[in-house]
Amino acid sequence: MDLSLSELATYLGAEIRGDGSARVDGVAPLSSAGSSDVTFIADPAYRKQLDSTAAAAVIVGTNLADDVASAALVVEDAYLAFAKTTQLFDRRPRQPEGVHPRAIVEDGVVLGAGVRIGPGAVIGRNTHIGDGTEVGAGCVIGSDCRIGRDCLLFANVTLYYRVSIGDRVRVQSGAVIGSDGFGFAPNKGKWERIAQLGNVRIGNNVEIGANTCIDRGALEDTVIEDDVILDNLIQIAHNVHVGQGAAMAGCVGIAGSTHIGKGCTLAGGVGIAGHLTLADGVHALGMTLITNSIDEPGVYASGTSHMPAKQWRRSAARFKQLDSIAKRLQKLEKSQEGNA
Structure with missing residues (x-):
């Protein structure tokens, strides 16, 4: 991709300051951008790097626009504009249109216009795949699935039977949906399997990371809403039902x-118990363990941050003493009330 700053400004809805005819062909950080790159600044902490950047232009918010001596694309939200710009320069290789000769497409499959099916992919019977969707090498899609328009399944994604996916969904390698x-x-020291009779329904504009697993419902469906x-x-x-956004x-x-x-936002390592x-608008910080329903929006956390091991051992020992301390304190308070 090669475009002028004027073209990029139109795409972003930005105010351009400088030579709009200058051309760019990539995105790079402030510190390493070259003369054909566009860069961005969203955090004032990086203000000092503006003086030394060699970028053709800087995407910048109105709050920092006056600090940019070079060409600038002034927007309301620099980080959002940066995100949109990166999509223009995405050089991901694409599968050729059509079905690769080493793919297996079973009976009753319906493929939309411009579908791309990679080598080694297996598409189960009666599955429908929407226009412009790409299925990477080695993907396995079970029977009776529905995949919308302009989706991207990277290599080795697995969809079990009757999974439904909306439009513009991206699924990274190794993800398993519908297990x-x-x-x-x-049962008397053994376990009796409960057949999982539900499905998985995924909305539009969903991103699913590598090696993520989404189980099918037991009786009702597992649902991932839009965005x-x-x-x-x-x-x-x-x-599980995951709400929009x-x-x-x-x-x-x-x-x-x-x-x-x-x-809701759940940071890394958050664990949530069942039936909650x-x-x-609930936001859980990293490693939070949630064991009760949360009825009010806000930021929640649990656990303790790291500390030297000796200090942690002493604190852990005191954790065990909290119940007895609370009981003694309660007894003391009652005795003081009696003496008042």
Whole structure:
């Protein structure tokens, strides 16, 4: 991709300051950008690098625009504009249109216009794939699935049977969607499997990270609403419902039948017990363990931050003493009330 600053400014809805005819062919950080790169600044902490950058232009918010001596593209939200700019310069190789000769497409499959099916992919019978969708090498898509328009499944993604995916969904390699939920009934020291009879329904504009697993529902469907973003190595159990615009970082684990509200954010390593509800706008910090429903939006945390091992051992010993300390304190307060 090669375009002029004027063209880029039109695309971003930006005010251009400087030579609009200058051309750019890449995006780079302030410190390493060259004369054909566009760069950005969103954090005032990097203001000092503006004087030395060699970039053709800087994408900048109105709050820092007067600090830029070179050409600038002034926008309301520099980070958002940067995100949109990177999409113009995405050089990801694409599969050729059509079905690769080494792919397997079973009976009853319906492929939309411009679909790309990579080598070694297997498409199960009666599956429908929408216009412009790309299925990478080695993907396995079960029977009776529905995949919308302009989706991208990177190599080695697995969709079990009857999974439904909306439009413009991106699924990174190794993700498994529609696997059995973890449902077993105890039976005299053994375990009786509970057949997982539900499906998985994924909305539009969803991002699913590498090696993330989304289990199918036991009786009802597991649901991921529109605009959800999921990082790598996330576990979403059966019957979970994730609200629109929620975001989860790596290694989040959500137990079965939990409802995550709209716009919630879960930082890395958050764990959520089953059959809970998180209100819209709940934000959990890293490694938070949630064992009760949260009814009010806000920022939540649990656990303790790191400390020297000796100090941690002393603190851990005191944790065990808290119950007895609380009981003694309660007894003391009652005795003081009696003496008042």
